[in-house]
Amino acid sequence: MITNEGPVSRENRPENAHVVRFYDDDAVLMDEVAGFIAQALQVGGVGLVIATPAHEAELRRQLGKDAGHSAQHLVFLDAQVTLECFMVDGWPDEQAFRRVIRQAAAPAIARGAVLHAFGEMVALLCAEGRYGAAIRLEQMWNALSDEMQFSLFCAYPWQLFPNTELAEQFEQVCAQHSHACTHAPAGRIHDVKGKPLRLVGLERKALTVDAEVARRKDLEQALRQREQELADFVENAAEGLHRVGPDGTILWANKAELQMLGYRWEEYVGHPIADFHVDAPVIEQILETLGAGGTLYDQPARLRCKDGSVKHVLINSNGLFEHGKLRYTRCFTRDATAHHERDEALAQRERMLDELTAANRTKDEFLAMLGHELRNPLSPIVTALQLMRLRGTPGAERERAIIERQVDHLVRLVDDLMDVARATRGQIELKFEHVDIAQPLAKAVEMASLLLEQRGHRMEVDIEPGLRWEGDPMRLAQVVSNLLTNAARYTPHGGRIALRGRSDGPGWLCISVTDNGIGLAEDMLTQVFDLFFQGKRGVDRSEGGLGIGLALVKNIVELHGGVVQARSAGAGQGSEFVVRLPLRSAGASSEPAAALGVAPAFAQRRIMIVDDNVDAAETLGLLLEAHGHVVEVFNDPAAALDAVQRLQPDLAVLDIGLPDMDGCELAVRLRRLLGAHPCRLVALSGYGQEADRERSAAAGFARHLVKPITPDEVARLAGDA
Structure with a gap:
């Protein structure tokens, strides 16, 4: 009940008042609401507060300054909890609403006392964007006055109506109220006389104008900031930028463009662009294309630097036209010197590879002939040794044993030499045996031991005991010795190399060689097994090798039905070569038929x-x-x-x-x-x-x-x- 006249008797009670307050200061609002509720309490009436927890706490504090009030005189309800009691599918249900309010106002109804109610439920609905539901709730309060007498104080933060887009909702909210309030100096509710709702509307428009002015200032500031950022972007971009007029004169260039070519501003800007191109036909074609409205993508060109050197560049450019006439062209200039040198290097590498292929073919033919010629004298030597053993000729047993060992070694060397040619033709043959895997791995360590010792490497060997394998033990020794040799060559002096052999699931064997050497780049992990591929070498070629060892490894492993893989975390991170073989190679099924009988x-x-x-x-x-x-x-x-x-x-x-x-x-x-x-x-x-x-x-x-x-x-x- 709104009044400036002090206590009002029940006989002189005015009609129900429905007051709206738009606010942006919580403290002012709380003073007003406390005064409004206090008016009812002073005449023995009832105050009903349906508020948020923070506002409820403040009102309890202010109203508690006087003598305490019983629950029958001062009723507090949580706004959100009360709202949920009568909301159905996001819309207020009138019957449920009436039940809730009747129950809350029961003390006032029973005694016929004055009832002042403060509600924030409509503000909560607006805060969730449900303005229609808030307006409907206001209408339901108005309809409730048919059966109850009360004065209602509604409060909306101004921030719920921040712009002109919500003007219609604001007008609808105002239309549901009979009074609008402002703050009086004494902290009491003051009823705006004359045309109160029109004045509130003007206040909203003023606030909206202020908000719009602030928004425009923010936009102008943001625009200036973006203009500065754009200017900084083009001026300090890492890539060269320049603008050229329709007559071919350079109008502007950024720092990267000037630094790339070595000119000062006045030495570059204002001069014809053609003066800086090495190839006149190229710049003529560029200007002609751009003048006709064309666009250039990665156009190669050569530019003359101030120091006399030449830069290979790629140009991306198009023009700005107004009324069909070219105003200027915008050009991006990328230094492509490294790209050009790389292309040249690749072309040179291709020429080298072609030469190597031809040389390799000649080499294969030579090795095949050399192997054949070496076998001719070896054959009678081996036969003579067999005859000596059969005849039992006494004496010279030690010398004969030396000759036999060296002949065996020489035969193996010839076989290895022939493998280079056989590998390219897929003609390597396997000789199957059933062996403990430790046997060929020990042989591999023996074969690589000289290089390992020369390089001062520490060798670790871990072989699963009793692991049987069927395959060509000499070929497996060749595979592992090649991996050990490769690790020794590409690991700095005094490195660590580990050889491990273990079972790897049912029917499989895994052998790995790990080092802490120079490692492999990702793009080399598959190339490393290509024939004649070699990693990076030092000037002294201390790594050695012909670039065929790993290709032979791959060939022999695959002949056994296995796979080999190279792993590395990158340059300087060491390498691991993993060989996975079936415990019994597929080729072993070609053993004599007696094995099947x-x-x-x-x-x-x-x-x-x-x-x-x-x-x-x-x-x-x-x-x-x-x-x-x-x-x-x-x-x-x-x-x-x-x-x-x-x-x-x-x-x-x-x-x-x-x-x-x-x-x-x-x-x-x-x-x-x-x-x-x-x-x-x-x-x-x-x-x-x-x-x-x-x-x-x-x-x-x-x-x-x-x-x-x-x-x-x-x-x-x-x-x-």
């Missing part, structure tokens, strides 16, 4: 093989038959289904990627036809990801083998059935 290690099984690859199916069948099993091979799923009840297999090896019907579907049908007969299913696939294994397991397969399978896997295939 051994008695089966397991009970005889009836085996069905289904694979549309005829050669793969037949060879797998032959290997299993060599182990004593009864095998039938099918290349078509339908034929396998027709024969399954006759064969009654103990084991079925099924290719997953079959035509018409995949292996998983075939497995389901086989299970159905075999009924209670036990048959173990093995999946054979070119895919071995976890998802592929899960799919085959779900289809009932006991194992999932990935092609190609090793001979050891074939031998174990039926034994587990």
Whole structure:
């Protein structure tokens, strides 16, 4: 209830007042609200405060200065909590609202006392951008006056209406109120007489104008800042920039342009651009293209520097036209001297490679002839030594042993020499043996020991004991010795080199050579295995080598069915070369047939093989038959289904990627036809990801083998059935 006349009797109580206050100072607002609530309390009425926690605390402090008030005279509600009691889907529900307010105003209603209410719920809705809901809530307060008598004080921060875009919402808020308030000197509520809402509107417009003026000042300041930043950007850019007039005169240039060519401003700007181009036809073409409205991208050119040198540059440029006439061209000049030199170096490298290729072809032919010629005298020497051993000629045993060792070494040297030619033709042959892996690795260390000692390196060897391997031990020794030699050459004197050999999962062997040498750049990690590729060398060529060692390593490892990989964290970070080999090389299956004729290690099984690859199916069948099993091979799923009840297999090896019907579907049908007969299913696939294994397991397969399978896997295939 708004008044400046002091206490008002119930008989003289005025009509309900709905007051709005727009504010930007919390302290002023709290003084006004405290005075407004105090008016009701002074006449024995009730004050209802629906406020935010901060405002509630301040009002409690101010109103508590006088004698304490009971809960029946002063009621506090949290604005957000109260709001949530009657909001439905983001919109105020009138019935729920009436229940909430009736309950809060019950003390005043019961006694017919004066009720002054302060509410911030509408401000909370506006703060969330829900102006329509706030206006609806104001309307519901007005409608509530039909059944209750009260005075309501609503407060909105001015910041909720910051611009003209919210003018309509502001007008709608004002339209729901009967009074507007300002702050009186005594801290009491003062009712603006005459046209109060119009004055509030003028105040809002004034605030909006102030905000707009401040915004424009900020924009002007930001624009000036951006202009300064742009000027700084072009003037101090790392790339050369210049502007040229329609007549070809240089109008402006930045620092990078001047520094790149070595001129002062007055020596460059104001002069014809053509004066600085080495090639007159090039600048003529550039100016003609730009004058016609064209754009240049990475246009190569040569510019004359002040010191007489020539810069290779790339020019990007286009023109600014007004009314169809060229005003000026804007040009970006990039120093491409290093790029040009690199291109020249690459072209020279290509010419060198062409020459090396020709020389290499001649070298291969020479080495092949040299190897043949060296073998001619070696053959009778070896034969003579064998004759001496057969005849048992006494005496000179020590000398003969020396000759035999050196002849063996010479034979190996000739073989190594021939490998250079064989590697380029893919003609290296392997001699398979079953050995402890420590044997060839020890041989490799022996072969590289002289260079390791000469370079003063510390050698660490860690070999898993009892690790058996089938392959060519001499070739493996050659592989590892080449890796050790490579590490020794590219590791500074007194470095650390480590050789490790270990098993690496079922059926695999891993050998690694690690050093703390000069390391490898990322782009060299694959090139390093190219024939004749060599890393960076010192002037004294202390690293040595012909650039064929790692290419031979890759060739020999792949012949064994393995892979080799180079790893390095970068230049100066050392290197690691990792060789991964199957414990039994694929080529070992070409051993004499007697190896396949051994008695089966397991009970005889009836085996069905289904694979549309005829050669793969037949060879797998032959290997299993060599182990004593009864095998039938099918290349078509339908034929396998027709024969399954006759064969009654103990084991079925099924290719997953079959035509018409995949292996998983075939497995389901086989299970159905075999009924209670036990048959173990093995999946054979070119895919071995976890998802592929899960799919085959779900289809009932006991194992999932990935092609190609090793001979050891074939031998174990039926034994587990």
